Amino acid sequence: MRLSYFALVVLTWVFINACAGQSTNKSSYVKWTFNAGGGVHIPITKLKVGSLSDELIQYSNGGFYYQPLLSSIYWSEHWGIDIIGQFSLLQPQDRQSDRIHQYVLSNFQEDYFILNESESNRKKSSVEKILFGLCYRINKNRFQTNTKVYIGYSSFYIDWYSADLKEKDSNVYRKIDFTASERPIDAGTIAIGVSESYRFYKRFSVRADFMYAYFRSNFSISQTNKNLYTEEIIEEVHSYKRGIHSISLGLGISYDILIGK
Amino acid sequence: MKNVLRIICLLLLPIVIDSMTCCDCPDSERNQANFTYCGIELFNLDNSGRHAVIAASNSIPRAAYGMRIKVDRKKVERDDELCNRGCRSWFGTAAYATSCDCGWDTIYSPVVEIRKAKIITLNEFDTSHSAGDDITSYFHFFSGRTYNPVTDVFKKKLEETNYYDNEGLNKEIDFLLMTSPTSMTECSFQVVIELSDGRVLEAITNPVILQ
Numbered sequence: 394m395r396l397s398y399f400a401l402v403v404l405t406w407v408f409i410n411a412c413a414g415q416s417t418n419k420s421s422y423v424k425w426t427f428n429a430g431g432g433v434h435i436p437i438t439k440l441k442v443g444s445l446s447d448e449l450i451q452y453s454n455g456g457f458y459y460q461p462l463l464s465s466i467y468w469s470e471h472w473g474i475d476i477i478g479q480f481s482l483l484q485p486q487d488r489q490s491d492r493i494h495q496y497v498l499s500n501f502q503e504d505y506f507i508l509n510e511s512e513s514n515r516k517k518s519s520v521e522k523i524l525f526g527l528c529y530r531i532n533k534n535r536f537q538t539n540t541k542v543y544i545g546y547s548s549f550y551i552d553w554y555s556a557d558l559k560e561k562d563s564n565v566y567r568k569i570d571f572t573a574s575e576r577p578i579d580a581g582t583i584a585i586g587v588s589e590s591y592r593f594y595k596r597f598s599v600r601a602d603f604m605y606a607y608f609r610s611n612f613s614i615s616q617t618n619k620n621l622y623t624e625e626i627i628e629e630v631h632s633y634k635r636g637i638h639s640i641s642l643g644l645g646i647s648y649d650i651l652i653g654k
Numbered sequence: 655m656k657n658v659l660r661i662i663c664l665l666l667l668p669i670v671i672d673s674m675t676c677c678d679c680p681d682s683e684r685n686q687a688n689f690t691y692c693g694i695e696l697f698n699l700d701n702s703g704r705h706a707v708i709a710a711s712n713s714i715p716r717a718a719y720g721m722r723i724k725v726d727r728k729k730v731e732r733d734d735e736l737c738n739r740g741c742r743s744w745f746g747t748a749a750y751a752t753s754c755d756c757g758w759d760t761i762y763s764p765v766v767e768i769r770k771a772k773i774i775t776l777n778e779f780d781t782s783h784s785a786g787d788d789i790t791s792y793f794h795f796f797s798g799r800t801y802n803p804v805t806d807v808f809k810k811k812l813e814e815t816n817y818y819d820n821e822g823l824n825k826e827i828d829f830l831l832m833t834s835p836t837s838m839t840e841c842s843f844q845v846v847i848e849l850s851d852g853r854v855l856e857a858i859t860n861p862v863i864l865q
Contacts, residue, residue, distance in 0.1 A: 506704040557798075562702045563717045564830040566796060622794070622801050622832055 428463035430645020437638035449552045479522040505558040535592040543584040547608040580608040602643040688765045696857040697722040716834040716864035727823040767850040771808040776842040793829040838865045
């Protein structure tokens, strides 16, 4: 996720919270909830489809996420808005540089020597989600049920790769590059979710979350093969348009701030 | 407290002065020497593998032929006042003074210029180039990223001035044949370098079959 998006959402959120704080004298229902937690992503459709893009997408289909930021504010007994920031962790076995190396070996080894390869550019985190939404809650004794609808961004990284090749039995050297049309890939996301929380001590609650999310990725990976002598470039563009559906299950702890009650 | 600080500053003053004055490096202009070109040697290169190697046989794939030019350069004069001067300590013994690290050793410059460099085929190379013709444009130097023409590389590689003393003055340059003959042929090439002092350096490769 580009930092500017994140900053914009956070600033908006701070502004809304500040406005809510000023109106506390008028309402006895205003309430903040802060939540931290984590969980697991379960893909319904997978990002990886068995093509070249698989070698460069820095994201495993499933995996764990952590959610350091979730804050809700309610302007009535039932209605409120909230913001979520989710970050997924790369799976340790996802070594893209090895896989792209294998891809290059299998496609070029017969006719070329592979002289140098670039380092992997991947980041430590992969998919990031920033969601902003409307929520409806129902309180019953110590239990609270929350239903939510979100919009926001999902973002993930595509690795870059380049290698220097030399043709066998020839003085011709080549350079191949794999680059994504954009980096990171940002995709508009919609999501719905429900959470159930139980207040176990004063303002502290445990909370279970379920969320379904959808985003449509639309990017391309360009594979260029340049003859360094003639400067002729052979380019292949691999288009990637795919709707990604996923669900996530998570657990967390909430802290409630009551204002004006 | 102020007096204590003053005493500490006074005690540290000689060390500061020492460290500022002990290095007496000569100017880089004084660390110069000259070299000239004394001769060249040629080797046939086989670049059919991962890296170019001096050909072990007299038969090389014609698309992978190259030649290595070894240029013998000799130093003709030198300012011996090099950087290894001891430090002059004002307040202590020189043995304890800070050592100097003056960076550059000696900068070498050529006393003669390369006026012209060319590669000549000694056999009929193709339909448009017979024995004795200049085929310099058929060879290129590969830097790792780009191919450069022979004439540019000769001047740039051989006349560049900044050499560390321990690098040695002899220079090797590999040129790759980028336009190969259309059919198998036996070839031999001559490199001619004309210098500004009137001398001409020449060498001929061993005959090789470009198959």
